[in-house]
Amino acid sequence: MPVNIYVGSELEKLLLKSRSKTAKFPHRSGQYYANYLVIKQYLADKYYSVAASGLATNGDRYTKHDIGHVDDVITTAGHMLGFDTDPIAASKLLEPYEVFVLLVAILLHDAGNAVAREGHEQKAGEILREVAVAANLTALEQRMIASIAQAHGGEMEDGNKDTITELIVDPVPSIGNVKVRARLLAALLRLADELSENPTRADQVAIDKPDTPDISLLANLYCKSINTKIDHAGKSITLAYDIEMELLPRVFKVQTKQGGTSEVMFIDYVADRLEKCERERRYCNRFLVGAAGYDRIRASLVVIRDHREVDRVAVDLEEGGYPGLTMRVKQLEPQFDGCVMRDKHCSPIQEE
Template sequence: MNLGHGTLEDWLKNPPVDKLKKGGDNYPFFSKYEGFKDYLNKNIHNETTKAAIIAEIIKTSDFDKITWLNDHGQEHIKTVIQRASLLVESKECDLNPREVFILLNAIQVHDVGNFYGRHNHEKKIIDAIKDGLSPAVFDRKEVKLIKDIAQVHGGSYIEKDGKKTKNTFKSITSPTSNSDSYVIRLHLLASILRFADELADDKNRADVKSLREKKMPKGSEIYHAYALCLEPAIINHEERRIELHYYINKEDLFNKFGKYDIDSDSIIERNVLEEIYDRTLKIHYERVYCSKFWKKNIDIESIWVKIEFYSDIYEEIHPEITYTLTDSEYPSKDGLTIFDLCKKELCYPDGELITTENVIKKIKEYEKSV
């Protein structure tokens, strides 16, 4: 899809002549979208992160177990739109203007349920925007399409037998739908939104001041420490891969950060390198999952990761690490670690694994030798 080095918003504002609106109401897609976006910016987006934190405070008296969200407001929405735009810049992907309209609106609302608290926020979309998504602006079919696509981005789906599954695409009863003479590929749009949201975590979302001054709940520290290390993701269609660049300074490498473990209902300590390993593995599995729904439209085969280590004066203190996550494992095998998938790349020449403990040991040995 040729976006002319712009975003999906730019494309919808000035679509190609052969992509002009057909059927439906008399309002141009972009003007309807812009009006709704303006409503959200004025009434909801700027309050979403704060409202979610307040809901967490009300829910628990233990400050350290409160989820101190990173940014879920306007800037996060812009980032998700940018990542989605990069994803669809594939030669094989060709969204029609109604699909772009539905996708952009779904991106605008995908996190607004946080206004009522983090838990099940993806299911509270309509509660948060029922005034903005009024029938005077959006017809009922549009509201349903937007909601169905947006709520797939996280959470879980309840099966008929009551069991939970992370396969949230099951909440969409049909992969396609017809709307105003257009075919809407719901699974394709939902997979683009879900993966774009997965790639929207980077240094710009971290609450650096609260992290450094230790003023945030202990259980949320690792999320901000992780984001702080990450540069914006690169989507390389030519190489068919996602490129993730991390920069870890010595202080953060040697430090441990709190993380709330819901299973044990306790605060555990994590090193940022361990978190990077786990998160890149998660991104890998999200790509594998989403690729089932965007096949023939987007061709991304791997996640390529580079991690660099530097001192407080920005000198390299350890050789950079690079590794690639691909579909190399047998799909039914459970419990795989980053070392199962990338052992050759994550080993020193002497055979030791590149773990946090070994990286710190190598750095200390180097410092003693100079």
């Protein structure tokens, strides 16, 4: 039985309205919205309906990765562009074909979880090929969209986490005569995915089961506690956490990358996730200039007992102070050196 799909987000409605602007798309058939529906239904039926099984292959119960999460990311991307406050201005930030590319990349980004969580980003191209003919996508379109979807997380084989730059070599590729700001779209997807944690993603069964691995339990409790607000005009992101007092003394055991075990308290886990979110904000801002840049994350931690607030802690995460450099100029380019350039281009002074 087909999964019921929702297509009422602001970005999807914008694609529907733009379908008659055939000159704005590489192929002037006017079928891009219809093709998008084909892709969404196919992925919802075959992949997102069984994502939970793929995620549980190692005994874990991660947060929900169903088609509802995809819709959350689409909605969050719309908020990042300002559709909830100024839809007219927001609708002008992306070209019609860019809206299509972004939407399909969002559809793809987590589909690989149906197979397994490990390396799920890298399955985007393979999955897209299954539906490419029915959706009338060329090989060039497939590669571009798959690279945008794949760049939403993970790392390269050498451990480099700068996946947007590494996977999208051409920042603004052309499909026919239509240009696409591929890195901007990848950054929108990546940060929207990071900001789409919410209580509906929490798996209550996993929370209630006594044998749920602690790492899965932490992720689900995190989703259950968070509330996100995006202020496009103010260029700020607000993350509020409501945490029940009984969680404060609880200790969770999680496996380290070195194969050992460490003990983590929930507040410390939230702090780690906040730091990751801030790194993603700074990283994605590099590519979001002119569309959806954000200057700060404002976070608040509210302790709840018997449905009443008993404590509140707040912190702002943003760049501050005089900036430093991760690498010196001469490290980036050894020839940017007075002695090197002198020896390269000037004849040595002859002694008499």
